[in-house]
Amino acid sequence: MIYLIDGTMDGIFTAVFNSYLTKKFPSALTDGEIQLEIGEELVEVTTDLDKAQRVFNKLYKILPKRETDRIFTAIKSGDFAKFTVIFNYIVKTIDAGKNIYDKLSDKDVFNFDRLVSRVLLEAHRFKGFIRFSQAENGVYYAKYFPDSDINTLILPHFVNRFKSMPFILHDLNHDVVSAHVDGMTKTVREKVIPLDIKDDFAKLFKTYYDSIFIKERANERLMNNYMPKRYHKYLPEKNELL
Amino acid sequence: MISAEKLQILSDAAKFDVSCSSSGSNRKNMGGIGNACQAGICHSFTKDGRCISLLKILMTNTCIYDCAYCINRRSNDVPRAIATPTEICELTMGFYKRNYIEGLFLSSAVYKNPDYTMELLLETVLKLRKLYGFHGYIHLKGIPGADSKLVMRAGELVDRMSFNVELPTEQSLRLLAPQKTKKNIISPIGLLRDEKKERLSFKNKFLPAGQTTQLIVGASPEKDGQILNLTQALYGKFGLKRVYYSSFVPVSNSALLPTQPAGLLREHRLYQADWLIRFYGFKVNELIGENENLSTEYDPKCAWALKHPEFFPIDINTAPLEELIRIPGIGVTSAYKIISARRYGRLSLEDILKMKISVKRAIHFITFSGKFFGSMRENTISQSLKLNVVAETAEQLSLFSTPQISASVLTGEL
Ligand code: SF4
Numbered sequence: 078m079i080y081l082i083d084g085t086m087d088g089i090f091t092a093v094f095n096s097y098l099t100k101k102f103p104s105a106l107t108d109g110e111i112q113l114e115i116g117e118e119l120v121e122v123t124t125d126l127d128k129a130q131r132v133f134n135k136l137y138k139i140l141p142k143r144e145t146d147r148i149f150t151a152i153k154s155g156d157f158a159k160f161t162v163i164f165n166y167i168v169k170t171i172d173a174g175k176n177i178y179d180k181l182s183d184k185d186v187f188n189f190d191r192l193v194s195r196v197l198l199e200a201h202r203f204k205g206f207i208r209f210s211q212a213e214n215g216v217y218y219a220k221y222f223p224d225s226d227i228n229t230l231i232l233p234h235f236v237n238r239f240k241s242m243p244f245i246l247h248d249l250n251h252d253v254v255s256a257h258v259d260g261m262t263k264t265v266r267e268k269v270i271p272l273d274i275k276d277d278f279a280k281l282f283k284t285y286y287d288s289i290f291i292k293e294r295a296n297e298r299l300m301n302n303y304m305p306k307r308y309h310k311y312l313p314e315k316n317e318l319l
Numbered sequence: 320m321i322s323a324e325k326l327q328i329l330s331d332a333a334k335f336d337v338s339c340s341s342s343g344s345n346r347k348n349m350g351g352i353g354n355a356c357q358a359g360i361c362h363s364f365t366k367d368g369r370c371i372s373l374l375k376i377l378m379t380n381t382c383i384y385d386c387a388y389c390i391n392r393r394s395n396d397v398p399r400a401i402a403t404p405t406e407i408c409e410l411t412m413g414f415y416k417r418n419y420i421e422g423l424f425l426s427s428a429v430y431k432n433p434d435y436t437m438e439l440l441l442e443t444v445l446k447l448r449k450l451y452g453f454h455g456y457i458h459l460k461g462i463p464g465a466d467s468k469l470v471m472r473a474g475e476l477v478d479r480m481s482f483n484v485e486l487p488t489e490q491s492l493r494l495l496a497p498q499k500t501k502k503n504i505i506s507p508i509g510l511l512r513d514e515k516k517e518r519l520s521f522k523n524k525f526l527p528a529g530q531t532t533q534l535i536v537g538a539s540p541e542k543d544g545q546i547l548n549l550t551q552a553l554y555g556k557f558g559l560k561r562v563y564y565s566s567f568v569p570v571s572n573s574a575l576l577p578t579q580p581a582g583l584l585r586e587h588r589l590y591q592a593d594w595l596i597r598f599y600g601f602k603v604n605e606l607i608g609e610n611e612n613l614s615t616e617y618d619p620k621c622a623w624a625l626k627h628p629e630f631f632p633i634d635i636n637t638a639p640l641e642e643l644i645r646i647p648g649i650g651v652t653s654a655y656k657i658i659s660a661r662r663y664g665r666l667s668l669e670d671i672l673k674m675k676i677s678v679k680r681a682i683h684f685i686t687f688s689g690k691f692f693g694s695m696r697e698n699t700i701s702q703s704l705k706l707n708v709v710a711e712t713a714e715q716l717s718l719f720s721t722p723q724i725s726a727s728v729l730t731g732e733l
Contacts, residue, residue: 177663179656179659179660179662180659180660180663181656181659181660181673181674182660182663182666182670182671182673182674183663184673187673187674187675201360202361204356204360205360205361205362205363205418205421206362206363207418208417208418208419209416209417209418210417211416211417217416217417219418234356235418237348237354238348238352238353238354238455239352239353239416240348240350240351240352241350241351241352241452242352242416276417277320278413278414278417278419279417280323281320281321281323281326281410281413281414282414282417282419284323284326284327285326285330285374285414286363286365286371288326288327288330288331288334289330289331289333289334289365289371289375290334290365290366290367291334291335291365291367291369292367293568293580294367294368294583295366295367296366296367296368297366297368298368299364299367299368300364300365300366300367300368302368303361303364303368303370304363304364312363314363
């Protein structure tokens with residue numbers, strides 16, 4: 078049996094509730110984005126906020142806030158298996174009746190831990206790989222294409238760092254735009270046409286990037302391990318600049 | 320704005336300085352631009368796989384000294400340039416606001432005289448902090464022989480300072496860097512250490528990310544044992560945060576220098592040993608004798624394990640942390656995972672594999688509640704400990720990171 082959910086956290090919580098009610102547990106959950114195997118029974122779960130709240134309250138009693146936060150981090154993952162991984166972790170935790178976050182010899186705990194780590198790793202990487210260009214009106218604009226929905230995770234970092242600087246973070250993959258002006262931030266989720274801004278500093282940075290390369294030690298494979306190729310598109314140092 | 324040519328000359332001349340860390344400081348943004356991140360952040364990676372965290376640049380590459388191993392030495396015929404403090408400040412701010420960098424690593428050749436050079440450096444960081452309101456990370460190189468008042472003043476403004484020890488012994492220094500003296504390098508390190516200690520009791524920020532230094536390996540005849548004993552003293556007595564090793568690359572045909580580069584493997588082994596000293600509780604004399612070099616075949620932990628069969632096997636279910644981390648192939652992160660997971664019940668070999676902890680090497684050194692799955696044959700064991708060197712250099716990830724960072728598989732950010 079596979080649960081078809083609406084892709085939200087409340088959808089997963091409702092699915093958990095229904096499972097305990099019917100004593101039937103699905104082999105997987107999907108939001109309909111992926112192709113299903115033929116022959117598997119598909120059960121649609123209608124998100125019910127009351128049910129969701131009851132499951133969340135239960136978790137909140139068992140887990141410290143740090144752990145419930147991790148669940149909301151996990152749902153930001155770009156991995157299509159995330160619904161199943163989160164569902165299984167919640168069920169394991171409720172069954173255990175206690176916080177088992179570091180019982181990594183358990184498959185469900187391990188998978189959940191890895192899911193969260195990957196989101197956090199990507200967020201951390203983009204604290205470095207975000208590139209702003211300065212527009213003529215003085216606003217700094219950055220576009221990027223992350224696997225996970227991390228715009229609001231990394232926003233506080235940039236707000237702290239660039240307190241006196243107006244800037245925009247534009248996630249082209251999940252269509253999220255966050256803006257920061259005068260200490261205020263606003264995030265919208267909608268498709269916005271990305272900007273193309275020419276910035277002379279980009280050329281200087283490319284000059285810098287090329288000149289500190291030690292040719293005798295070339296090791297592009299290592300570079301790509303740390304800075305995967307899929308991230309190169311919006312890095313000025315990895316592109317020809319006009 | 321600084322010209323591309325000047326930037327090219329002054330950054331090219333700085334590229335062999337290996338330290339690049341932006342970690343260890345948590346300077347706050349006081350309303351201007353910038354802060355520092357305790358764990359450090361990598362903003363890009365060069366085509367040689369090194370992390371770019373800081374804008375690493377020389378104030379000038381024009382030098383009155385003639386250190387044999389250095390491309391900037393007076394007698395070398397290379398293009399020279401000098402930047403103004405304003406040019407450096409504007410470049411730093413421009414890069415920082417675009418999120419290309421974590422901060423500035425400013426160094427310099429000795430221009431006119433040590434005091435004059437130190438004054439230029441000081442003027443630059445002063446401007447950056449006070450005029451440009453920059454609160455990001457600054458690592459400043461100290462100029463040996465400069466007035467200690469200038470050095471102390473700089474310490475109040477920057478996150479980290481480094482005086483490079485350069486060569487492991489005074490004899491080598493006298494031979495290869497005749498205008499530098501051990502005293503000129505070591506005494507400011509001691510002064511900064513004392514000042515930091517004193518300020519600490521006043522909760523006053525002084526060099527929040529401490530001091531580091533760099534040693535050139537393979538330009539002089541010292542053995543690894545001698546180098547590591549020096550390292551241990553620098554960490555212990557002088558409280559340095561990091562010692563960096565730069566393997567010698569021939570940049571001149573001076574008769575005083577070897578004609579061959581020291582090679583990356585030697586540098587790599589030194590970093591591994593250094594790592595064991597700082598985070599694994601090893602003492603240098605456990606790893607190596609004063610007149611020995613580290614094994615090229617085995618990494619230092621494996622080499623130690625092979626020499627100490629009496630220490631093994633170690634039981635995964637009962638051994639304390641400090642014993643777990645002595646097992647070949649088990650790092651600090653894995654050891655912590657084991658300790659957490661075994662609170663829920665005895666771990667079997669299968670459990671460890673489920674946790675994606677590799678036991679290829681460890682298997683011969685561990686038991687699971689008394690059960691042993693490894694080999695007793697010495698040959699099999701030593702074969703399994705030999706990693707191919709290429710794979711290992713890729714593993715350099717551990718070199719520039721702290722255990723916390725490598726825990727999240729983030730590397731190169733120190
Ligand atoms: S003083 Fe520094 S820059 Fe000048 S030659 Fe010696 S090592 Fe090179």
